[in-house]
Amino acid sequence: MPAVLGLTGGWIFFQRKLGVLALSSSLIGVALASVLLWPMLFPTQIVGGLAMSLILAFLGIVFSLPLGILFGVGRTSSLPIIRRISNVYVEFFRSIPFVVVIFLFYLNLPYVLGNNTQFQAVVLALVIFTSAYVAEIVRAGIQSLPRGQTEAARSLGISGTQTMLSVVLPQALQNMIPPLVGQFISLFKDTSLTSIVAVLELTGVARGIQSRILVANFEVFLFTALLYFGVAYGLSRLADALEKRGPVAR
Amino acid sequence: MTQRNSILQGVLLLLFVGVLLLVGVQVAEGIARNKIGVDWSVFERKASYGNDDVNYLAKFFQALWFTVRISLLSIVLALLLGIVVGVSRLSSNPVVRGVSSFYVELFRNTPLLIQIFFWYFALVAALPEGVRLALGDALGNAFNVPGLGEAVIASVGALSIYTSSYIAETVRAGIQSVPKGQFEAASSLGLSGTQSLTQIILPQALRVVIPPLGNQFLNLTKNSSLVHAIGLSDLFFWNVQVQSGEGQGVVAIISITLGYLLLSLTITGILNLINGRLTLPSR
Amino acid sequence: MTQTPHESKHLESAPDIIVARDVHKYFGSFHALQGVNMTVKKGEVVVIIGPSGSGKSTFIRTLNRLEPHNKGEITIDGIELREGSNLDAIRREVGMVFQSFNLFPHLSVLQNVALAPMKVRKQDKATAEKGAMDLLERVGIANQAAKYPAQLSGGQQQRVAIARALAMQPKIMLFDEPTSALDPEMIKEVLDVMKGLARSGMTMLCVTHEMGFAREVADRVVFFDQGNIVEENTPEGFYANPKHERSKLFLSQILGH
Ligand SMILES: Nc1ncnc2c1ncn2[C@@H]1O[C@H](COP(=O)(O)OP(=O)(O)O)[C@@H](O)[C@H]1O
Ligand SMILES: [Mg+2]
Numbered sequence: 001m002p003a004v005l006g007l008t009g010g011w012i013f014f015q016r017k018l019g020v021l022a023l024s025s026s027l028i029g030v031a032l033a034s035v036l037l038w039p040m041l042f043p044t045q046i047v048g049g050l051a052m053s054l055i056l057a058f059l060g061i062v063f064s065l066p067l068g069i070l071f072g073v074g075r076t077s078s079l080p081i082i083r084r085i086s087n088v089y090v091e092f093f094r095s096i097p098f099v100v101v102i103f104l105f106y107l108n109l110p111y112v113l114g115n116n117t118q119f120q121a122v123v124l125a126l127v128i129f130t131s132a133y134v135a136e137i138v139r140a141g142i143q144s145l146p147r148g149q150t151e152a153a154r155s156l157g158i159s160g161t162q163t164m165l166s167v168v169l170p171q172a173l174q175n176m177i178p179p180l181v182g183q184f185i186s187l188f189k190d191t192s193l194t195s196i197v198a199v200l201e202l203t204g205v206a207r208g209i210q211s212r213i214l215v216a217n218f219e220v221f222l223f224t225a226l227l228y229f230g231v232a233y234g235l236s237r238l239a240d241a242l243e244k245r246g247p248v249a250r
Numbered sequence: 251m252t253q254r255n256s257i258l259q260g261v262l263l264l265l266f267v268g269v270l271l272l273v274g275v276q277v278a279e280g281i282a283r284n285k286i287g288v289d290w291s292v293f294e295r296k297a298s299y300g301n302d303d304v305n306y307l308a309k310f311f312q313a314l315w316f317t318v319r320i321s322l323l324s325i326v327l328a329l330l331l332g333i334v335v336g337v338s339r340l341s342s343n344p345v346v347r348g349v350s351s352f353y354v355e356l357f358r359n360t361p362l363l364i365q366i367f368f369w370y371f372a373l374v375a376a377l378p379e380g381v382r383l384a385l386g387d388a389l390g391n392a393f394n395v396p397g398l399g400e401a402v403i404a405s406v407g408a409l410s411i412y413t414s415s416y417i418a419e420t421v422r423a424g425i426q427s428v429p430k431g432q433f434e435a436a437s438s439l440g441l442s443g444t445q446s447l448t449q450i451i452l453p454q455a456l457r458v459v460i461p462p463l464g465n466q467f468l469n470l471t472k473n474s475s476l477v478h479a480i481g482l483s484d485l486f487f488w489n490v491q492v493q494s495g496e497g498q499g500v501v502a503i504i505s506i507t508l509g510y511l512l513l514s515l516t517i518t519g520i521l522n523l524i525n526g527r528l529t530l531p532s533r
Numbered sequence: 534m535t536q537t538p539h540e541s542k543h544l545e546s547a548p549d550i551i552v553a554r555d556v557h558k559y560f561g562s563f564h565a566l567q568g569v570n571m572t573v574k575k576g577e578v579v580v581i582i583g584p585s586g587s588g589k590s591t592f593i594r595t596l597n598r599l600e601p602h603n604k605g606e607i608t609i610d611g612i613e614l615r616e617g618s619n620l621d622a623i624r625r626e627v628g629m630v631f632q633s634f635n636l637f638p639h640l641s642v643l644q645n646v647a648l649a650p651m652k653v654r655k656q657d658k659a660t661a662e663k664g665a666m667d668l669l670e671r672v673g674i675a676n677q678a679a680k681y682p683a684q685l686s687g688g689q690q691q692r693v694a695i696a697r698a699l700a701m702q703p704k705i706m707l708f709d710e711p712t713s714a715l716d717p718e719m720i721k722e723v724l725d726v727m728k729g730l731a732r733s734g735m736t737m738l739c740v741t742h743e744m745g746f747a748r749e750v751a752d753r754v755v756f757f758d759q760g761n762i763v764e765e766n767t768p769e770g771f772y773a774n775p776k777h778e779r780s781k782l783f784l785s786q787i788l789g790h
Contacts, residue, residue, distance in 0.1 A: 081259040085266050095514035096507055097475040099486060104503050107493070111280020112273055148635035152694075155597050156649035156701055157625035166652060171639050185359070192361035196479065203363055210371065217371035225360045225368060232359035 037227075049205035050227055056201060057188040060126030061180070067131035072138025073164060086135065093132035099193050101129045106197040122194050130187050137179045141172035181239035185232050192228075202227060281500060292498040299491050300483065306492060312394070313488040314509050319393060320405060320484065321471040327410035328470065329463075332417025339422045350418065357415035363476050365412055369404035370480045377403075398482060405477040413470045417463065424459035425451070457528050464521035471513055485509050542734075544752060547574040550610050550705060550736050551596060557604035558591055558760075565591045566602065567760040575704075578737045580747040580768070583757030584783055589740045592757070593707045596738070597627045610704060625653060628698030632710040634690045636682035636697070642669065643678040646697045653701065661700075668696040672726050688719025692726055699730075706730065708739040742787055744772060756780045 037048045047055065074086030093101065102125045109121035145168060153163040195204035206224040210217055281288065293307040300309065338350035357365070374382060386399025393402050428451050436446035478487035485506045492502035551573035558566035565588050573579055581589050594600040595607060598614050607614040609623050637645050646665035650656045656664070669675040672692040674685075682690055691711055698706060708727065712720045724746050731737055731750035741747070747754055747768045754771040756764040756779075764777040775781045 079255055079259050081263050085263065092511075095472075095518075096510045097472040097486070099475050100489075100503065100507055100510060103486075103489070104507070107499050107503070108277050108280070111284075112276040146633075146635070148631055148633055149637065151599050152629075152631065152635035152637070152697075153649075154620075155599060155624055155627070155629040156698065157621045157623075157653045158649055159621055159653075162652045166648060167637055171637075174639065189359075189361040192363045193476070195363070203361065203367075206364070207367070210367075217375070221364060221368040221372055225364050228361055228364060229356065229359045233355055236355075236359060 045200050049200065049202035050231070052199070052201040053188060053191045053203075053228075054231070056123065056126060056191040056194060056199070057184060059123050060130050060187050060191070061134075061184045063123075063127040064130035064134050067127065068134025069138050069169075071131065071135035072142065073169075075135065075139045076142050078160075090132045090135045093129055094136070098129055098190055099196055101125045102193055102197055118197070119199070122197065122199055126187065126191070126194075130183065133183055133186075134180070137176050137183060138172065140179075141176040142168055144175065145171055178239045178243040181235060181242065185235050185239070188232060188235070189228060286497065286500065288500045289498055290501055292492060292496050292501055295496065297491070298495045306488075306496075309483075309491075310485075310488055310505060310509070313483055313485045314513075316393060316395075316482070317471070317474055317484045317509075317513070320402070320409070320477065320482070321467075321474045324406050324409040324413065324474070325467055325470055327406065328413035328417055328466070331410060331414035333421055335414060335418035336421025337425070339418060340425060354415045354418050357412050358419075362408060362412045362473055363479060366404060366408040366476055366480060369408045370401060373407070374400045374404050393482075395482060401477070401480045401482050404480060405474075405482055409470060409474060409477075412473070413466055416466050416469075420459055420462045420466065423462075424455040427458045428454045460528060461521070461525055464517070464524070468514060468517050468521075471517060472510065475510070542576055542752065544574045544577055547576050549573070550575040550577075551738070552608040553592075553596070553605070554607075555605035556592070556595060556602045556607060558588075558595060558600060558602050565760055566595070568605065569761055571755065571762065573705075573736060573738065575736055576734050577752050578731045578735075578750050579739070579753050579755055580751040581738060581740045581755045581757060582742055582747075582783075583763075587757040588760040589757050590709050593629075593709055593738055593740060596705075596707060597624050597629055599629075621653070625701050626703055627705045627707060628701060628703035629707045630691070630694050630698055630709065630711045632713050634682070634687070634694045634714075636690055636693055638682050640681075641678070642674070642680055642682065642685070642693050645682065645693055646700050649697070650700050665696070665700060668699050669693070671699075671729075672696045673722070686719060687715045688722045691715065691719075691723045695723075695726055695730070705736045705738070708737065708741065710740050710742075712741065712743060748772065756783070758783070 037050050045052075071086045071089050074082045075090065077083045077086070102122060105121045105125035105128070106118055109124060110117045113120055149167055149171070150163055153167045154160070158167070191201050192203035194201055195207060198204065200208070202224060206220055210220045213220075293310070294305050297304060297306050297309045304312075335350045335353055338346050339354070341347050341350070374386075377385075382400065382403075385403055388399070389402040389406070390396045390399030395402065432450055432454065433446060436450040437443075441449065474484060475486040477484055478490060481487075489502040489506040492505075493499035549572050551571065553569055553571045556566050556569040557564070569588075569592055571579075581593070583589050591600055595602045595614075596609065598620055601616075602614075610626055612618065612623055614620075614623065637648070640648060643662055643665050646668055647658070647661035650661040650664060651658060654661075666675060666678060669678055672695055674689050674692055674696075677685060677689060677693075682693065685693065695706075695711075711727070712723050715723065720743070724743060727737070727739070727746065728750050739746070739751075751768045754766055754768050755762055756766075756771070756775075756777070758779050764771070764775060764780045766776065770776075771780070772784065775784055
């Protein structure tokens with residue numbers, strides 16, 4: 001992978017500065033890609049930048065699912081207080097920028113979680129923020145089901161909770177998989193914002209390199225962008241394929 | 251409402267408020283323990299950044315206004331670019347189609363922050379000297395950030411291109427959402443191509459496009475908070491200054507949260523108004 | 534009351550199982566049900582007909598409170614339907630079959646039928662599936678039990694829907710145009726199941742324009758127009774010489790003359 005990136009980067013570099021040897025910039029590319037991918041620049045780091053981004057995104061989406069389902073179902077509840085709490089939660093986090101949430105949690109949550117819990121605070125920020133978007137996906141998934149599904153279940157005497165658990169959610173969850181992959185892609189890109197509170201994920205490492213060497217800015221950010229692109233584009237193909245397979249047949 | 255439901259709601263409400271209180275109290279204690287203090291009079295202190303001699307309150311509104319202006323300019327550019335690219339994606343010319351698809355995929359699948367850095371550290375520097383200086387001066391002055399014109403170019407460039415790739419998808423989906431039968435019905439009634447487009451297709455496509463488009467405007471405004479990373483004094487920049495320069499992180503984050511809420515609610519309000527007008531009656 | 538019950542059924546001595554008095558329903562300012570009165574005896578088969586939009590669906594949906602009524606009284610098997618009454622208990626007694634089947638697409642045919650007995654009656658899986666198989670046998674599609682709804686024809690889906698409703702052993706079955714979404718060649722297989730059910734003594738309210746069905750098994754035909762009952766008659770009486778002008782007009786329209 002780094003070699004391929006190196007060659008591509010080298011080619012672009014070659015195009016830009018005709019006359020510079022493509023080979024040498026390919027070497028720069030390989031070196032850069034390695035630094036971006038493996039934890040070699042910062043001694044405190046245990047995984048590389050890209051790995052860190054993926055870990056953050058993965059933790060974020062996994063833990064946001066239960067919360068997102070809770071608030072998403074809450075938004076469709078017939079009980080006004082539950083609906084209102086869920087609406088406020090979702091609308092609040094969708095109305096403010098992600099960096100604000102990250103900053104807020106990063107600075108204040110260690111008071112609750114204890115010393116040296118900045119990392120946990122950042123993960124929690126990803127979870128809370130993402131769960132508001134997941135809640136929207138859940139709500140849309142539920143409301144896109146034909147009303148007849150609930151009516152059929154209720155007319156059999158199945159309780160509201162049971163209808164949600166055994167009729168509505170199984171279908172809604174299946175329809176929600178493509179948008180959830182989309183949400184994961186967004187989250188993966190958004191992990192770049194944690195570099196603003198000095199988390200050493202891919203963007204943080206890139207900025208570290210850039211501010212140390214102060215040359216080859218073009219190459220540093222190009223390679224970083226290509227790494228993000230590779231993952232995000234690959235996943236978006238996957239989401240498309242899932243979507244093509246279509247919602248549950250009915 | 252049955253009694254069981256009322257009890258359930260009460261318990262959940264208590265639980266929710268309880269969690270909020272618990273976290274709030276702990277944070278408040280932590281703040282007190284670390285002698286940070288929450289001093290709202292920080293608004294009256296003279297700002298330690300910028301060379302105009304004003305207090306943080308004035309700076310807050312300057313920052314809010316900056317966020318609004320840079321968002322508005324980027325929205326207009328994003329809309330124009332997005333429409334062009336979106337229509338190009340439906341072009342019958344495979345080259346046009348390919349290029350516009352590449353554009354959309356490339357910019358949608360790369361983080362905005364990286365794009366901002368890329369513009370700032372690489373692209374703007376690569377602009378021809380004359381263009382860079384002239385445009386930089388013009389934008390720097392227009393946005394009251396003399397000397398930071400290049401950062402403005404980079405920010406507006408990155409924000410508008412990033413958002414345009416989403417708008418392009420919205421536009422494409424909007425046009426495709428109008429069933430082919432509508433074109434056929436319009437032309438079989440004897441409407442001309444332009445008439446079909448303006449009387450039949452666009453009014454229907456717009457109904458589909460406007461809600462997600464509004465969402466993109468909202469996103470762009472929130473995303474403009476990233477321009478602080480290349481030194482532009484927007485709302486988030488103000489927050490960082492008040493937090494690190496004055497040690498008033500709590501006041502700072504509450505203030506900008508309210509600032510962004512105000513912006514978002516305003517945009518949402520306007521959008522709801524427009525959507526209300528556009529919705530067709532149905533059962 | 535204009536009903537002339539089937540001799541063989543002894544409906545005079547049967548208890549009332551559905552009593553609806555002065556039922557009103559509003560959708561916003563639209564007055565969809567304008568004071569409907571109807572009493573149904575245990576074991577009676579009632580066919581409801583009337584023009585589209587006359588409130589037929591709305592009425593039968595108020596009987597299991599899928600649509601709460603705004604005014605009047607509905608009593609099902611002695612229990613009044615109102616805010617706070619034990620709806621799930623009443624709905625267990627009242628089965629419903631919809632025009633659009635509304636099978637659960639993520640469950641197999643067998644699971645569709647066994648779901649409610651398991652979740653509501655708390656039957657174990659084996660018992661519920663055994664009961665479900667018996668019912669599928671009865672509606673003639675036991676061999677399709679493992680398939681998913683999307684793999685069945687419309688007529689088969691509707692028969693599964695009937696089996697699903699029967700699995701709760703309801704005392705009353707409501708049908709809302711069960712054959713209107715079906716191709717002509719499938720209508721018969723569904724009607725045959727319904728006729729069998731009628732002959733077995735089930736209390737049935739059927740919104741349907743199938744005249745053959747009404748003549749063969751209905752005890753009474755009820756004609757709806759503009760949110761109320763305009764005529765009640767025996768099937769023979771209703772189709773041969775309707776009493777009301779609007780019934781005549783409607784019949785002449787559906788019979789095509
Ligand atoms: N959910 C609803 N919201 C608003 N109007 C409704 C609703 N359901 C039914 N109606 C109206 O009530 C009237 C009766 O509808 P319905 O009972 O479905 O008629 P039928 O089944 O006799 O064709 C119709 O005019 C219909 O438009
Ligand atoms: Mg109907």
